[in-house]
Amino acid sequence: MPPIKGDPRVLTAEDKRTIDALCAPHPRQQSSLFRILWAIQGQFGYVFPAALERAAWYCKVSPTRAYGAMSFYTYFRTKPLGEHVVQFCEGPACYIRGIRRLEHHFREKIGLHEGVTTPDGSVTVTEFECHGSCHLAPYLYVDDEAVPHATEADIDRIAERLRGNGGRPVANGHGTPSASVVPPSEPDADNPAG
């Protein structure tokens, strides 16, 4: 994914051409908005303000309305992901097995106390909704690789690997859900077991 050059609020001629090409297959109506935003996110990694404005213009809605619609959904990102994405399951089966404690432990390990991405842009920590692999609880994804029955030792190992940025995780999944931009819900420092 090419990084956005310069100010994300200003559309360069090149990006404009790219975005117009992404818009072109879709009819100019509001119901095309999300499909176009997905295409933009697929191309650039996230939806930057100027791109949203262009997409809104194409779909004949105001930029504020388009932003309002986009911000309702958790899969649209307004910031780029880190180099590695670690996602923790949010389902009840993982919850009762202490996934929040593992997430907290991981955040401590990589020193990410708030926000979703480390300042150096190496790791993004998010959550994903349960998709029914509950026999593996508690489990998480490191990039595309599922880590079933995760323990604190696993977390230490992953944190070590990602912090050192060596040993790139293998991509073998079927295309995991892309990470959401929702900030982690609760700090949960007050709740060590859950």
Next chain:
Amino acid sequence: MTDFATLRAQAEEAYRQTVEANRPRIVVGMGTCEIDAGAKSVYRRFEELIAAEKADVSLEITSCVGMCWAEPLIQITLPGGPRVFYGGMTPARAEEIFRDVIRGGRHRADLALYVWGDQDYEGIPALATSDFWHGQERRLMARFGNIDPENIDHYLATGGYQAFHQALTEMKPEDITTLLKDAGLTGKGGANFPAGVKWDFLRTAAVTPKYAICNADEGDAGAWVNREVMEGDPHLLVEGMAIGSFAMGAEFGYVYIRNEYPLAIARMEKAIRDAEAKGILGDNCLGTGHAFHLQVYHGHGSYLCGEETALMESIEGRRGMPRIKPPFPAQAGVFGKPSNINNVETYANVPSIILNGKDWYRSLGTEKSPGTKMFSLSGSLKRTCVIEVPYGVPLMLLVEQMAGGLPEGRTFKALQPGGPLGGVVDAATARELTLEPPPFQAAGVLLGSGGFVVLDETVCMLDLSRFFSHFCARESCTRCTTCRIGGMYSVDVLKRIQSGGGKPADIPYLGDLEESMRLDSYCVHGKNSPIAVATTIRYFKEEYDEHIYQHVCRAGVCTFAGAGLIQIQPMTPPPERMGAG
């Protein structure tokens, strides 16, 4: 355009060549849950082994059979022998099995899990008489594990699209809706509204075009039955919707699938493309002149879009906020046109009703809820699984027999049915429940979309209700004040109790919150989101009291470490401070 008989004959021939070939078959289960468990590495290992030896072995894929606890699962058929299931596969075990079973020509009874059918085979127990299988009635799941879900020929050869063909050629739209009404098919997504009646609303609507929509936004955490259908037998849903389109006169269709199910999205898209290529869908379905254009619409991450009108808003490119009814979707749904929304399971039940008739459908289940329902069981269980049983069977049959009960040393404390909006019941009440909506309603919980999470003594009920309250509050669309603020207040109060600042007035305060959310919120999300708190207070009042008065958490989850964590003051502060607070 070939006619349907030719189409099926070709498919049967192709299918027979795969199944009856005189060579060993290795079938690897490839559902989302199995891929997460490592099925792809097992598949690749087999691929390498076969390539290395140039062995005459057929390597195929299928979907999850419901035996999630044993995944990755494979099935091996030796020429002339039965199908044998091997669970818990790893690449190393794949090598072992390849060496002994494929090359050695004998099954390994010590590694094998089950053999297909009801006869034991060389010391391997039969699947049909096993605890897991016995008592199940697989109608929707009939093809699961038996066909390659990505191959339309397998579906056609096993009786697929026959119901659609029959409906198009032999039935009138009103015959279909009447048949569904007589069969008593109800919505499986939780509302239990009769599907035939709903289809009639759309059939009689005058405005065109009409839309048939499938709600596959299975947001309920802990339920994955819809995913199983879309991954295991995608054409079944396509066929159900195609019949629906004919009965309702809908020219366009959407399958709204949540983005968390990338494999289900891919398989549904492939199923639709394949069906179009065969002339089953499109401008001229099976040469009869009926037009149906179906497409997959994937969600963008919102629990609320499982609500039918929010889902329509989402398709139209807006925030997923539920609409005020009326007008109902059958009058003005998506794009202002008449629309019908049903759950995946509801549509998927239609083909077999067309083929087998109403009496067959009514032969299982209860008078009010005929038929079968799929359930997913997770949590503190020996066997996390997906099963299909008739309505009306005791809940404990699922938990104790099929799922094998709780792990050794754990006690059954509570059951959480129906996702975040479903509530919680204690073990004593759960033991009395039968699987149909009325007993669940009487217990104050919802049967919902079919997920059960079994909880043991290590789970704190306050912590759990805070988890669900937080989930619901976060997913609120924020239109109604009660839903927007009420959920966060519940979370705050529970947090305060958990950290040692509980007050006697908190419990009545939570009750007031529940009441105002239930009465004053517009959609089911707001109405049902306090249900977790309400039911835990109803069934586990003593646990709340222990937390408030004695600072004791039975499960050892809560820390009671300081009371200074309140961030928002409740609107009406609890009047007095008593006890140690």
